[in-house]
Amino acid sequence: MHEHMTATFVVGTREIAQGYSAVEVRTSARSALPAFGDGALVDTMRTGSNGVVRTYPLCRSSTRSDVYVIGMRTGGGRGGERHSIEFTLKDGDEILVGKPRITPVTLDAGARYILLGGGIGIAAIAGVARKLAASGIAFELHNFARTPERAVFRAELDGVREHGRVYHHVGLSAEEIAQTVAHALAPTHANSQVYCSGPPAFMDLIRRRAIEWVYPENVHQILLGDRARASSPDSGQVFA
Secondary structure (H helix, E strand, C coil): CHHHHHEEEEEEEEEEECCCCCCCEECCCCCCCCCCCCEEEEEEEECCCCCCCCCEEEECCCCCCCCCEEEECCCHHHCCCCCCCCHHHHCCCEEEEECCEEEECCCCCCCCEEEECCCCCHHHHHHHHHHHHCCCCCCCCEEEEEEEEHCCCCCHHHCCHHHHCCEEECCCCCCHHHHHHHHHCCCCCCCEEEEEEECHHHHHHHHHHHHHHCCHHHHHCCCCCCCCCCCCCCCCCCCC
């Protein structure tokens, strides 16, 4: 994979919510990076990370062609642990980045769209919402955050309210999250389209609930974080 990735260097970071940062990276030669659209994801690999590839959402906050702004979780897990390798990012660190990938969105004016996101995954879900809004398709979006301080991109989500219903769920227990997800998904038609992104256990919960009502192929999971672990809800935690 290395030969398909571009070397960039961290040139700045800013906190976008407690435990989450926008990390600005630039090519060393200031050459142009591939363009991307709403909801794009990018694979990254840090020098010294033993080849671990992590996927993160790209943020539309730079007009420069040689710069990416990447939304990352940079700490603040349960109990204050700092398990993310990205927590130690500083200016000058090298990060290899891949070519941006756009999440395919099935457009069906007759379908119901239910979007659910948690943590930095809400950035990818916001991209799906904007694509639906641009096509004149209504949706409902559920944003989950552990605390108000950890709610990512809340203002951006409120910006699409005129196109769909947006709900913010903050400070819920694991049981309350399960109940809220079940209420959002039931009852619904089998041809509904469900998009979700967030911690693995969160997406596993949504998929298990969704396939009780929706065709399995209509449940779309947008995987972020460590590519080797993203599909395994081994942490048992609904929120990262």
